[in-house]
Amino acid sequence: MTAPTQTPVWRRACEGHELLDSAAIEVVVEGAVLAIFREQQTLYALDAMCAHQGGPIAKGAVHNGCVTCPWHGWQYELATGKQTIHNQKLLETYPVKEEAGAIWVQI
Ligand code: FES
Numbered sequence: 001m002t003a004p005t006q007t008p009v010w011r012r013a014c015e016g017h018e019l020l021d022s023a024a025i026e027v028v029v030e031g032a033v034l035a036i037f038r039e040q041q042t043l044y045a046l047d048a049m050c051a052h053q054g055g056p057i058a059k060g061a062v063h064n065g066c067v068t069c070p071w072h073g074w075q076y077e078l079a080t081g082k083q084t085i086h087n088q089k090l091l092e093t094y095p096v097k098e099e100a101g102a103i104w105v106q107i
Pocket of ligand 1: 050051052053054055069070071072073074
C-alpha cells in the first residue's frame, strides 16, 4: 500500500501590481521564504536565500534568465534553481501563476 499523496495547493503570495516587470519580491508563504520574479512577462518562484551563505536572491540582478546573488555572485537559473557554475540544482523552484489580480505559488 502506498501513502496517499497530498494535492499541492495554490497559495496567495502577493498582489499582482506589487511585482512589476523586470522586478522581484521576497514573500513568506506557508513559512517558506520565496523570491518571485517577473521577467519578460514570465513569473518564476524559487527559494529566497542563496545556497552559499543565505544572500537575498530577490535583490540580485537578472540577466539572460539567471539571477546573480548580490553578496558573492553565485548565479542561478530562474527556471530551474540550478547554480550555473556546477549546473547543480541548489534552490527549489515552485509553480507560480497570476490570477484574479494576485500572484499564487504552489507549495
Ligand atoms: S551568499 Fe550568495 S553568493 Fe554568497
